[in-house]
């Protein structure tokens with residue numbers, strides 16, 4: 292699909308995506324609000340600006356690949372896929388229902404635009420490594436993007452995969468950490484400290500960039516820079532706010548896995564409309 | 567420990583080696599699935615005194631969907647030598663189980679669910695590892711259930727009663743070691759068995775019961791559980807019906823088991839009795 296490089300336009304799309312996220316979560320009555328909102332800008336920049344893909348032909352062999360390693364943030368993923376035209380927006384309101392294509396975690400057997408099933412944390416970077424190796428073997432120049440959570444990087448498998456990508460010089464791979472400083476049960480630094488995060492990835496052989504994960508322009512530039520980086524994979528550490536865009540959800544552990552109720556939805560829609 | 571289930575299991579085993587009694591807890595799919603080989607090597611193989619208390623088992627996890635619904639964990643843990651596997655039926659039994667396993671020196675896997683379920687036992691209930699409890703005694707069919715399927719099995723017994731069929735309902739809360747005596751005593755009276763579990767029909771309670779009966783008292787067995795497939799998103803109660811985990815389904819299976827017994831009753835059922843401990 293055609294890439295949108297107008298920053299203002301992308302910011303407006305991200306706002307629409309956030310509105311869809313809170314509405315679909317409210318309709319579902321359960322799901323992960325905070326981590327969906329924190330990843331929204333990153334996903335918009337990826338799918339509407341950066342990635343080469345064809346919503347009317349999801350299996351296009353030349354497409355760039357995407358892995359939502361923090362699979363619980365799929366409301367953001369689904370809203371972005373609908374925005375791209377993979378399915379009609381009405382579909383979003385079937386989230387998590389019995390018989391729905393939009394499962395509680397991404398399901399590659401049911402949802403157009405989802406290449407790999409995720410939900411069990413810590414496995415997405417390995418999947419992305421495999422995809423980067425495979426597409427490189429195909430010689431089609433496709434790039435691979437993967438979004439991880441900051442709590443998620445506590446999983447040991449992440450660090451096994453962290454060694455693999457530089458070892459095989461997977462410069463067609465770009466990983467992004469949604470660094471919102473919260474996980475399911477508290478602050479990341481209290482539950483299990485992961486700092487110094489950038490230095491760790493650097494030591495493992497990655498090109499590391501640190502950006503504001505809600506600044507659309509910075510996200511776009513970082514993705515461009517990653518594409519220009521040769522000989523090693525790129526890790527973008529995106530500083531984000533969990534629950535971004537809705538004051539009552541921002542930086543609140545409670546909204547990790549809780550959907551908005553009627554009143555909270557009203558507040559969210561009011562704030563997002565004014566944004 | 568953070569999001570690091572494999573690390574947690576081996577760390578727990580390390581703690582146990584210094585004489586502590588670690589309780590390691592996470593979602594059932596990550597306890598039994600993600601960390602399976604850590605549990606095998608550091609806990610079961612090493613006979614480490616680690617108590618694994620798994621939560622969010624079965625399809626009643628609900629909306630989160632199949633990736634989070636452990637339907638294979640009983641099988642994964644039961645297959646491990648040295649492992650004790652317990653699936654409490656209600657809140658009272660869960661409490662007793664936790665108190666009991668803290669006092670024994672052995673690896674234990676306890677499976678619990680996410681949704682609230684009816685309370686079956688009162689405060690006088692005593693739990694013993696490896697001892698099933700008979701909640702209802704009947705002559706026509708034996709229903710062996712575990713976990714939240716126990717109260718659903720009691721519902722099935724009520725349905726069957728209306729049709730003049732009297733059912734024994736056994737809460738097989740310890741899956742391993744299985745209470746063979748209680749199972750065989752009842753099977754010898756009824757000659758027809760139904761198992762009920764919120765788990766794949768392969769590998770779990772149904773398989774364990776079939777193994778014992780095939781060896782010691784062959785008779786018709788019908789297994790209620792999830793067929794060979796993964797779970798999906800949906801409301802817990804509706805998922806139970808969707809996967810056929812209902813009182814009606816158990817009652818139907820009971821009738822089929824009874825019919826199967828009658829069909830083969832021209833040949834005498836073997837009467838083997840094991841020695842009671």
Ligand SMILES: Cc1ncc(C[n+]2csc(CCOP(=O)(O)OP(=O)(O)O)c2C)c(N)n1
Nearest residue numbers: 326410411412440441442443473474475569
């Ligand atoms: C292997 C595994 N363990 C546990 C979980 C349960 N879980 C879901 S989200 C989450 C917290 C993740 O925190 P983070 O990666 O920081 O996500 P975010 O803040 O972006 O929502 C946990 C522990 C899981 N999905 N997978």
Ligand SMILES: [Mg+2]
Nearest residue numbers: 441442473474
């Ligand atoms: Mg986080």
